Amino acid sequence: LISAEAVSKSYESGDLTVKALHSVDLVIGSGEFMAIAGPSGSGKSTLLFMISGLDIPTSGRVLLKGKSISEMSGRELSDFRRDHIGFIFQSYNLIPVLTVRENIEYIMLLQGVGEKERRDRVAEILEDVSLPGMENRFPSQLSGGQQQRVAVARAMVSKPDLILADEPTANLDSYTGEALLDMMRELNEKRGMTFVFSTHDTTIMERSSRLVLLRDGRIVKDETRG
Amino acid sequence: LISAEAVSKSYESGDLTVKALHSVDLVIGSGEFMAIAGPSGSGKSTLLFMISGLDIPTSGRVLLKGKSISEMSGRELSDFRRDHIGFIFQSYNLIPVLTVRENIEYIMLLQGVGEKERRDRVAEILEDVSLPGMENRFPSQLSGGQQQRVAVARAMVSKPDLILADEPTANLDSYTGEALLDMMRELNEKRGMTFVFSTHDTTIMERSSRLVLLRDGRIVKDETRG
Numbered sequence: 001l002i003s004a005e006a007v008s009k010s011y012e013s014g015d016l017t018v019k020a021l022h023s024v025d026l027v028i029g030s031g032e033f034m035a036i037a038g039p040s041g042s043g044k045s046t047l048l049f050m051i052s053g054l055d056i057p058t059s060g061r062v063l064l065k066g067k068s069i070s071e072m073s074g075r076e077l078s079d080f081r082r083d084h085i086g087f088i089f090q091s092y093n094l095i096p097v098l099t100v101r102e103n104i105e106y107i108m109l110l111q112g113v114g115e116k117e118r119r120d121r122v123a124e125i126l127e128d129v130s131l132p133g134m135e136n137r138f139p140s141q142l143s144g145g146q147q148q149r150v151a152v153a154r155a156m157v158s159k160p161d162l163i164l165a166d167e168p169t170a171n172l173d174s175y176t177g178e179a180l181l182d183m184m185r186e187l188n189e190k191r192g193m194t195f196v197f198s199t200h201d202t203t204i205m206e207r208s209s210r211l212v213l214l215r216d217g218r219i220v221k222d223e224t225r226g
Numbered sequence: 227l228i229s230a231e232a233v234s235k236s237y238e239s240g241d242l243t244v245k246a247l248h249s250v251d252l253v254i255g256s257g258e259f260m261a262i263a264g265p266s267g268s269g270k271s272t273l274l275f276m277i278s279g280l281d282i283p284t285s286g287r288v289l290l291k292g293k294s295i296s297e298m299s300g301r302e303l304s305d306f307r308r309d310h311i312g313f314i315f316q317s318y319n320l321i322p323v324l325t326v327r328e329n330i331e332y333i334m335l336l337q338g339v340g341e342k343e344r345r346d347r348v349a350e351i352l353e354d355v356s357l358p359g360m361e362n363r364f365p366s367q368l369s370g371g372q373q374q375r376v377a378v379a380r381a382m383v384s385k386p387d388l389i390l391a392d393e394p395t396a397n398l399d400s401y402t403g404e405a406l407l408d409m410m411r412e413l414n415e416k417r418g419m420t421f422v423f424s425t426h427d428t429t430i431m432e433r434s435s436r437l438v439l440l441r442d443g444r445i446v447k448d449e450t451r452g
């Protein structure tokens with residue numbers, strides 16, 4: 001589905017050069033439920049930005065369904081992301097001037113989904129993340145964990161093949177976090193939706209069928225379990 | 227040190243009214259190491275905003291060292307906060323256009339601390355949060371957990387009597403999070419610095435000498451242990 005081949009990433013700005021990833025190889029198959037763990041600063045967010053095409057490697061390449069991202073036009077890449085990938089940012093990236101409903105339905109608008117169906121799917125996804133009735137609030141009127149769940153809802157509502165989630169339960173209590181994990185596992189098992197998330201939560205790591213460990217920008221362990 | 231008496235807080239905007247806290251009583255003594263836990267949306271951030279004076283109760287009152295906040299002038303309150311309270315926000319609130327050093331030393335500038343001493347204390351606090359040498363980076367050049375630690379450093383560097391921390395380890399792996407907790411415990415035991423933090427992390431809850439549980443804006447448990 002997605003593969004990274006010898007991907008390295010350095011951030012450069014003025015005289016600051018930071019090597020965030022060193023020659024990372026990773027193949028993500030359809031239907032996986034993979035956790036990426038590692039210390040703060042080890043490269044988890046950077047790796048997610050590379051495999052989503054939201055940022056470009058310094059060297060190496062990323063293939064989406066066999067095609068190298070660097071060979072895609074900007075249009076082709078953004079269409080691919082819109083139709084196949086849902087991204088949940090570590091800092092949510094909700095649009096402050098849009099309501100919860102508008103934030104969530106944004107991508108369905110781009111896909112040309114009709115108004116009645118958008119309304120119904122927003123209501124349904126809000127139920128799934130335990131935020132019923134929050135459609136008309138603005139992000140600033142939500143708690144941190146509620147904002148996080150709206151970011152999750154936004155990524156899920158367009159039913160993408162792949163969800164890339166950057167620490168999706170960081171601001172959730174264990175009960176709410178596990179409910180979210182259950183929902184994701186169910187979509188994975190019943191609909192074959194692929195999940196790749198970075199996490200610090202050992203509960204999530206234990207419930208993933210594959211665990212990748214990063215340290216200082218390198219994969220030090222890649223373990224598939226039952 | 228700080229006490230909340232029958233504090234209630236409702237957020238109102240247009241036709242939306244949200245009761246975030248219902249008649250909360252809480253007395254925080256000097257030298258405590260208190261964790262506030264509870265589900266996402268239960269009122270943790272709101273409670274921290276009330277006891278820091280960063281926001282005003284709808285009813286009830288908050289006393290700082292015996293004096294009601296409502297009887298203080300705006301100047302008196304902000305001076306008190308500057309000199310006695312360090313606040314770590316759930317979303318860090320780092321200033322994007324300032325470097326890590328400038329973000330951290332801001333409050334020392336307000337306090338009139340000299341340049342050499344500011345430099346030294348910034349270097350020292352960055353060591354304490356395991357971010358040595360990061361002085362000249364901008365917040366956007368840091369990982370999520372690194373930004374969180376800069377927010378922690380900023381609150382700590384002015385050596386306040388009281389630290390109020392809103393989920394200070396949410397974006398940290400367990401190792402980095404525990405190192406932070408060790409540092410806070412040491413300041414608490416050796417310098418008598420008071421810590422009140424909201425958290426979802428059971429490790430932190432277990433290592434606190436007092437645990438307050440919130441549910442739907444009410445305190446449902448307030449337990450002091452050894």
Ligand SMILES: Nc1ncnc2c1ncn2[C@@H]1O[C@H](COP(=O)(O)OP(=O)(O)OP(=O)(O)O)[C@@H](O)[C@H]1O
Pocket residue numbers: 140141142143144145146171172173237238239244245246264265266267268269270271272273316
């Ligand atoms: N500005 C606001 N306007 C309206 N409602 C708000 C506002 N801020 C918070 N709320 C609501 O008040 C309640 C308590 O919010 P608070 O941020 O204190 O929760 P929390 O316990 O910190 O949650 P989390 O663990 O998710 O950070 C929630 O129901 C939230 O939606």
Ligand SMILES: Nc1ncnc2c1ncn2[C@@H]1O[C@H](COP(=O)(O)OP(=O)(O)OP(=O)(O)O)[C@@H](O)[C@H]1O
Pocket residue numbers: 011012013018019020038039040041042043044045046047090366367368369370371372397398399
């Ligand atoms: N824009 C940037 N400019 C310079 N360095 C950066 C930039 N973004 C990230 N870095 C650095 O790259 C490294 C990896 O960052 P990344 O955000 O991928 O870590 P992470 O594993 O997601 O950490 P966390 O668990 O704290 O979120 C870190 O050392 C970080 O400081």
Ligand SMILES: [Mg+2]
Pocket residue numbers: 044045046090166369370371
């Ligand atoms: Mg990250």
Ligand SMILES: [Mg+2]
Pocket residue numbers: 143144145270271272316392
């Ligand atoms: Mg909160």
